[in-house]
Amino acid sequence: MSANRHEEPGRDATVGRQGESLFADAFEGAPNAMALIAADGSIMQANRSLCRMLGFTRNELEALNSSDITHPDDLQTEVEQNRRLGAADIGRYELVQRYIRKNGEAIWVRLSVSATRRNPEGPVYFIAQVEGVPPQTSADAGDSHDAWLARFGDATLSAFHEIGNSLTPLMLNAEMIVEETKRADIRESAHQIFKAARRIAFALRRLRGIQDGKPVAYLGQSRMLDLRMVPPPAAPEPTVLLETGAAEPRSRVLNP
Secondary structure, eight states, rough: HHHHHHHHHHHHHHHHHHHHHHHHHHHHHOOOEEEETTTTTTTEOOOOHHHHHOOOOOHHHHTSSSHHHHHHHHHHHHHHHHHHHTTTTEEEEEEEEEEOOOOOOOOEEEEEEEEESSSSTTTOOEEEEEOOOOOOOOOSSSSSSHHHHHHHHHHHHHHHHHHHHHHHHHHHHHHHHHHHHHHHHHHHHHHHHHHHHHHHHHHHHHOOOSSOOEEEEEEEOOOOEEGGGSOOOOOOEEEOTTTTEEEHHHHHHHHO
């Protein structure tokens, strides 16, 4: 009995080392690209698939920060999600965003991130799984590239309008909660919802380009005015040229 007690710690240590070895092998040989990332964004470990996807050697990639391989336009969203994940506000998150390869090429990926700690009081680490998003292809081989672009443009415009229509009541109601609630926790949650919706609205406006009129105006940090509710300015009355050469409004000419 006593001998068994002395043998168990050694056996547990052996099993633990074997488990770590199996995990390391699974991490390295995983078909999906994976990385272990510290709370400050340092890439602590990267598997073979991620190195191949981004064109770096392992030593090169593990000397970088996750911000070095994330497209600048997508960095703020990733940082915010990591903050929420590290604070245990969420259990995991997924994003479709761009990574930058060693040669400078931007590629679209689906990023799935979860958090882990060695102990409850220890530092947080992020486990990132990265899946390449395949390029869009035409459904029919005979379709022209222009036809596919036209369909894609129509679908994108429809999505823009649908998202924009959903954002307006979301932002208005979140703003109302911020202004009227007395509970600080609810007010802070509503403020976070408002800020997230505003970032989406700004992203949509950049994507839609300058051909569409600006749907909202911001009157300060949190106040919003829906410009679609503002009536357009009245059109000026058309004028006609009299025989004397003076211009008069049409109403005065027709109704002397």
